[in-house]
Amino acid sequence: MSGLMLDDPDGTLEMLRDSVAGFAERFDGPEGFRARRDAGQDLDRTVWSAMAEAGWLGLHLPEEIGGAGLGVAEQAVLSEALGRALISEPLAQLSVFAGVLLAQGDGAERDRLADGLIAGTAIVSPAWQGRDGAPAPLVARVHGEDTVLTGALCHVSAPVSATDFVVLAEAGGDWMLLSVPAGAGGLSVDAAPTLDGAQLGQLTFRDVKVPGNAVLARGNSARAALEAAVATTRLALAAEMAGIAAEAIDRTVAYTRDRVQFGKAIASFQVVQHRLVDMWSDAEFAQAAVVNAVETLADGPGKAADLAILAAKARAGDAAVTITRRAIHLHGAMGFTDACDIGLFMKRAVALNATLGQPEELRLLFVAREGVAA
């Protein structure tokens, strides 16, 4: 048994898996990872455009704004397949997170961003976190029709390639989500390389002025949009990490079957076998946790779905990180080289695991939400 075992009555999920497999033949994941890293890029625009052509970027956006209107199961299957293929463009942030924010917003500016996001012509990057990862709204002051923004936001994906940012700001205790064009006056970008061969940025706003129609959502709907984006993206990340976990164990099984020492394949040694079994077991549990989250969320949002998503992200994160780490060890000295792909899977796993909450933090959120301590 392997893969995300989800009901697929009309074959959509199978088509998505095939679509990623075909894509990976054109754009090899590990090669693309190294090329982007070595070029110091934050995004491979060629790959990104091809992903738009494949119809993946607006997968979960509602049809009213030009998306495919598909559900969480489709997103999970897509993300899982991308994880397996190590196609490491920041789809979780630039498509899923940004897409959920836009889906919850309204107005002409929202429509323009959604069109660009789906087509791959606009790179819409969410910016809302402080250094510690928590929401850190900019200070917004209202000047007539305009809004003036001050402050700094961290962990922003594709900070150099972005054409637009969706930023979190606060005025008088009210949260708002605003559209800010890259290159706006007073906005500066500091990019730093990431473990997974891309760049993240810190945005500094010094009296950045945006017009009134830049507001995409405010008040409770801004808060709700952000919460929904975090939850949906966590699930996509969980699926992607479940894919990394499954691929890493497959590759390690293949390697240890081929690698001969003492006249035997090292996979014939019991100590190696039991380690491989434990890795495989962790990957199975990650898949099961993701399926559970997809199905629980499909039954509707609420406490049960919140718990299921927290569990899935924690489980898949632990699985992907520890499996890839153990996989490097089982690849021996070869595993310590940059030429060996397994190390790239580990780096990607660590980076995704650190995104939107590490396992322990998520587990603590889970038990607090469940409330058995009282």
Added chain:
Amino acid sequence: MEAQQDWNALSDDAFREIFREWVDANCPSGLRFMRKQRPVFDEVAEWYHLLAEKGWLSPVWPQEYGGMGLDAGKHIVYVEEWARLGCPRIPDHGIGLTGPLLIQYGTPEQKAFFLPKILSGEHVWCQGYSEPNAGSDLASLRTSAVADGDGFIVNGQKIWTTLAHCANWILLLTRTSSDGPKRQNGITVMLVDMTTPGVTVRPIPNLRQETDFCEVFFDNVHVPSANVVGEVDQGWALAKAVLGHERIFLGAPSRPEYAIRRLERLARDRGAFDDAGFVARYAKLRLDLYDLGSAFERFARVLRAGGTLGPDVSVLKIFCSELYQRITEEMLTVAGEDARYWDDLPTGEGDVDAMNLYLDSRAPAIFGGSNEIQRGVLAKGVLGLPG
């Protein structure tokens, strides 16, 4: 016994409702959530006979033999509700082992004679498989059965025979030949009356200082040929085949679930939830249990869809038994100095049997194929690793 309806025609929820309501109303309250994992027959006889009368003693036997005829999906519901309501485990080797074996491989005479006596409780069965030198390596068993006139003469010893001291029949694996190229050949399944001269049972006190397993000695015990199941020398395949979808229950979350509720009770009483270190460790255990539920569902779904389980189901047994251990280990940490005591620990919400569970949790990682054996099964059967 009441006539049975077609339970499989009901939805799982409808069946759950009916089953739960009757069980909750009828299972004696004094037998719920027993401290003892394996009570002897007399301790739970009342519940056994109530189930038999209702026709619900034997969930998976076909209705023509007096069972409920549940498919795997409904059987999962049965087992889940049983655990949820804290019903005691009954001596169930007749229901779960001998019965299914006879239904599949027994002669008409064997079925007609033995099956009703299992349901009535007249025959209480135990399982004579393991031997002192044939545990994980079961196929090396040596208890010999030598043909003699109209039967066999059996000599040898079995061990770890659960509840043999309250059983009157034993399902025995014997060595009838050692000529074949493989040790698995030459093993025969026999039905042995434990009142036959030459059978001696000696209980073995376990880690919990209870007796739920025994040694059973065979000294020139005569077994009639009519009590051989299937063909002589062909018993290994039978013994293997009888374990079908039931393998999923070795990984059912009910034991760790019970243990974590007791851990929570103890932790609330001792203020452990104010300790960040405890909360982090508890959260890991809690999520492991939650995810075990998701993984269990992954296999249950296969069964509900009419599929069969592969060797991969062993993953549940390993995870479940190791999680049970980790939870009980944490209980002792929370107990602090109180972990020096044998007795249950009092809390504001009732006693917590921390030491009892700690000791009990050593067993599931060993029985039913130790976790190392299970890992070997997964390595070969799922990952296809070379031998």
